[in-house]
Amino acid sequence: MKNVLIIGITLLLTHLAQAQSLHLRVEDSVTHAPLSGVTIRTSAEPPTGTTTDAQGQAQLASLPNGPNQLIVTLVGYQPYRFRLTLPLASPDSVVLIELAPTEAALEEVTVTATRSNSRLEDLPIKVEVLGLEEMDEESAVVPGNVASILGDISIIHIQRTSLTTGNQSIRMQGLDPKYTQILRDGLPLYEGFSGNLGVLQIPPLDLKQVEVIKGSASTLYGGGAIGGLINLVSRQPGAEPELTMVLNRSNLRETNLNAYYARQYNPKTGLTVFAGLTNQPAVDVNQDGFSDAPLIHQVTVHPRLFLTPSTRNRLNLGYTFITEKRSGGDVTALKQPEGLHTYVVSNTIQRHSADATFDHRFSEKHTFTGRGTLSFFDRTEVNNGFHFSGRQLSGYFEAADYSQRGAHALVAGANLTLEHFRKGASDSSRISDFTYNTVGLFLQDDWRAGNKVTLQGGLRLDHHTVFGNFFLPRLSVLIKPNEQWSVRTSVGTGYKTPNIFANLTAADSRTQSRLSYRYLLPLRANLKSERSVGLNLDVAYKSTLGEHLTVQLDQAFYYTFISNPIVALSTDTTANRRTLLQNANYDLRSVGTDTYLRLEYDEIEFYLGYNHTLARRQAANGTNLSENTYVPFSPQDKFSLTLAYHIPEKWRFGIESSWVGNQYVYDNRRVANYWFWAAAIERMLGHFSLILNAENIFNIQQLKYGPVVTGPINNPTVQPLWAPQEGRIVNLAIKYKWH
Known part of the structure; x- marks a missing residue:
């Protein structure tokens, strides 16, 4: 009996020596705000799990060394699965997990062009957003460019400026195309000579969303955004x-x-x-x-x-x-x-x-x-x-x-x-x-x-x-x-x-x-x-x-x-x-x-x-x-x-x-x-x-x-x-x- 007890204690200590605690942090993939109440569990049987605190942090204890698969879930967000191998190179490091909002959470649209990553409804300036669902639909309806979907907005008028090249320009608030500034991921890529041809030849399949700021938006991006800005x-x-x-x-x-x-x-x-x-x-x-x-x-x-x-x-x-x-x-x-x-x-x-x-x-x-x-x-x-x-x-x-x-x-x-x-x-x-x-x-x-x-x-x-x-x-x-x-x-x-x-x-x-x-x-x-x-x-x-x-x-x-x-x-x-x-x-x-x-x-x-x-x-x-x-x-x-x-x-x-x-x-x-x-x-x-x-x-x-x-x-x-x-x-x- 004494030998059995000694063997059991030895196996337990060996298991603990081969196990490792994992520190995690979960945040919103768009706003990067910490997410509390997130469920994190292993896929192994029986599963081991925990939830994040108010700071989006959690700890999983006694995970075995070797490959581990984790499942991260929260209502309103897409489930996230990933693999990692223990032990980590730095045992005290924190694993960052970003959850993407589901389509059911579209009211939480975040506008990146304002630099503050604020929610759409909290912005003091008027912004209209065409989201991922619209881009996904347009990617097959008019796959060549985004001109068609932008033209669906009443304040935007798409004007064809050349019969021979088919070039199109954007007019907002009744003003010439030069008064509308166009950004790609917050960067002005289409200025001067490079913006004169084919600005709208950007396929919607490559876009997550289009942000339309109506009116002057010159503080952050310079003087060109007189009639509006499109990001x-x-x-x-x-x-x-x-x-x-x-x-x-x-x-x-x-x-x-x-x-x-x-x-x-x-x-x-x-x-x-x-x-x-x-x-x-x-x-x-x-x-x-x-x-x-x-x-x-x-x-x-x-x-x-x-x-x-x-x-x-x-x-x-x-x-x-x-x-x-x-x-x-x-x-x-x-x-x-x-x-x-x-x-x-x-x-x-x-x-x-x-x-x-x-x-x-x-x-x-x-x-x-x-x-x-x-x-x-x-x-x-x-x-x-x-x-x-x-x-x-x-x-x-x-x-x-x-x-x-x-x-x-x-x-x-x-x-x-x-x-x-x-x-x-x-x-x-x-x-x-x-x-x-x-x-x-x-x-x-x-x-x-x-x-x-x-x-x-x-x-x-x-x-x-x-x-x-x-x-x-x-x-x-x-x-x-x-x-x-x-x-x-x-x-x-x-x-x-x-x-x-x-x-x-x-x-x-x-x-x-x-x-x-x-x-x-x-x-x-x-x-x-x-x-x-x-x-x-x-x-x-x-x-x-x-x-x-x-x-x-x-x-x-x-x-x-x-x-x-x-x-x-x-x-x-x-x-x-x-x-x-x-x-x-x-x-x-x-x-x-x-x-x-x-x-x-x-x-x-x-x-x-x-x-x-x-x-x-x-x-x-x-x-x-x-x-x-x-x-x-x-x-x-x-x-x-x-x-x-x-x-x-x-x-x-x-x-x-x-x-x-x-x-x-x-x-x-x-x-x-x-x-x-x-x-x-x-x-x-x-x-x-x-x-x-x-x-x-x-x-x-x-x-x-x-x-x-x-x-x-x-x-x-x-x-x-x-x-x-x-x-x-x-x-x-x-x-x-x-x-």
């Missing part, structure tokens, strides 16, 4: 590995093949990879001899690495490679030039971008963030025999400190923006090489003045090496009398420095079709920077009625004033045609309202939006303005409607519509109103889905209201583009999704 947020790896592939084909013979893979290998390492291919021939839809859909050959690769070496440090690394060729013009010349059939416009681009974001958390209420990007952009254009080429090296580097001090949430930082352009050696254009550097300091304070009032004040000071200093104050107020109602008001300033590429699309006359690099003169020394003041007011109501119906009603008002707008003026003399950028003799004033209603009842979603905008050119300093009263290509009225119905794991149906009315082009000429309708149906079969989509169902084309291309075949003139060109588009997609 395209990349996806991150979740708890389970994911592979999604989409193959799409349209009646325009466009083929898209996109693939996305994500995996969190362990608590310290994660990876996402997106790869996309687009191939489309030039197509003459309206049979006028000129292409309405350009030839496109595009390849995109975007890998991202997520490293968490410790509970306090996080490093995200990314690289983007895009190569693209676009050609349009005379369809006969595109196949084989002959006789007078020589008109071809071709663009070849290549983009390399590397980005990094580093977070160091001193405490739960204090985080330092350093981020930066370096981008190389190469573009060659052949425009009816004229050759233009240029290269841009651009960079953005920022250091920001976020801290919570009582009722205040402070963001303070500095950034450096670089833009270095060199044109090709054989280029005969008059455009000059240039280098612009901007140093900025910013400070933002979110002050919770009480349970119902939050004040947000912002200050920014920029120094541009060519155009001087800019001081940008901003003030926003959020009033929440209860959980259903909120009132937001904001006033802010902005600026836009002269840039020969950003301002080329802002034409001042009907000569827009002749605005090309061939005739563009260098910037004049006496050009003034544009200045702006914007005011926004938003009243919102959101509530759940009964058990199933969610209602969201939003009414917004906005006003924007811009002085010294820079426009492109082109001479009409063919023998000595020149395009000059100069400050106009008028100011820009945009005033409008934006209303939308969003309903959700079980699996039915309904959206109805109406935008009314008066964007006018008004005489400045006593000058007489006799024409061009309305800003061209800015519809005064736009209705947007979306209706969707979802049968889980079986069917999804959707209808979208928009009415564009009271739109003017050059010389204050009003054009016809038109409806745009689209519909889609998806059948889900396990891991596979079949999606049939139809855009522009009733085949609206600008040609029905007059010729689009006029003049001689070998040197045509393209009329202002204000309506769809491609006509009806039908596409069929096959989607494979594995978790």
Whole structure:
């Protein structure tokens, strides 16, 4: 008996010597807030388990050495499984676990563009978010770019700026595209020369969400965000590995093949990879001899690495490679030039971008963030025999400190923006090489003045090496009398420095079709920077009625004033045609309202939006303005409607519509109103889905209201583009999704 007891004690001591305690910390993958009440258990039988405390910390004792599989669960979050091998290299280290919110927790949407990672409903400025569910649906409906889903928002108008290249630009609050700033993961990658072509050629499959800030947002990102800001947020790896592939084909013979893979290998390492291919021939839809859909050959690769070496440090690394060729013009010349059939416009681009974001958390209420990007952009254009080429090296580097001090949430930082352009050696254009550097300091304070009032004040000071200093104050107020109602008001300033590429699309006359690099003169020394003041007011109501119906009603008002707008003026003399950028003799004033209603009842979603905008050119300093009263290509009225119905794991149906009315082009000429309708149906079969989509169902084309291309075949003139060109588009997609 004594020997048996000795053997038992020896085995127990041996087991204890081979076992190890494991220290863990669990937090929200988006807000990084600690999560309490999380269940952590082993998969072995019998299971061993524990729960996290108020600080999100837990300890599992007496785990055996060797491989161990843990299961982490919490209501409202996706279950997380992972393996680790004991003993750890550092026995006292804390294993960090991040749980991703499930779709049931979408009301906790976090906006990254505001730097404070605040919840959507707590922000003093108005932000609209298109989330992961919308991106997932759009990835098969219109897989090539995000233009379609952005155009569904009533305050955004997508304008096609080139017939030959198919390029599209974003207009917000009735203002020119240059007044909307576009970010990728909080970084300005599309400025100057690199932002002039194909900004919206970003597939939705590569995006987690799109954040739309309405109105001036210049404090954190600089003066360019005058009409609004759009932040395209990349996806991150979740708890389970994911592979999604989409193959799409349209009646325009466009083929898209996109693939996305994500995996969190362990608590310290994660990876996402997106790869996309687009191939489309030039197509003459309206049979006028000129292409309405350009030839496109595009390849995109975007890998991202997520490293968490410790509970306090996080490093995200990314690289983007895009190569693209676009050609349009005379369809006969595109196949084989002959006789007078020589008109071809071709663009070849290549983009390399590397980005990094580093977070160091001193405490739960204090985080330092350093981020930066370096981008190389190469573009060659052949425009009816004229050759233009240029290269841009651009960079953005920022250091920001976020801290919570009582009722205040402070963001303070500095950034450096670089833009270095060199044109090709054989280029005969008059455009000059240039280098612009901007140093900025910013400070933002979110002050919770009480349970119902939050004040947000912002200050920014920029120094541009060519155009001087800019001081940008901003003030926003959020009033929440209860959980259903909120009132937001904001006033802010902005600026836009002269840039020969950003301002080329802002034409001042009907000569827009002749605005090309061939005739563009260098910037004049006496050009003034544009200045702006914007005011926004938003009243919102959101509530759940009964058990199933969610209602969201939003009414917004906005006003924007811009002085010294820079426009492109082109001479009409063919023998000595020149395009000059100069400050106009008028100011820009945009005033409008934006209303939308969003309903959700079980699996039915309904959206109805109406935008009314008066964007006018008004005489400045006593000058007489006799024409061009309305800003061209800015519809005064736009209705947007979306209706969707979802049968889980079986069917999804959707209808979208928009009415564009009271739109003017050059010389204050009003054009016809038109409806745009689209519909889609998806059948889900396990891991596979079949999606049939139809855009522009009733085949609206600008040609029905007059010729689009006029003049001689070998040197045509393209009329202002204000309506769809491609006509009806039908596409069929096959989607494979594995978790």
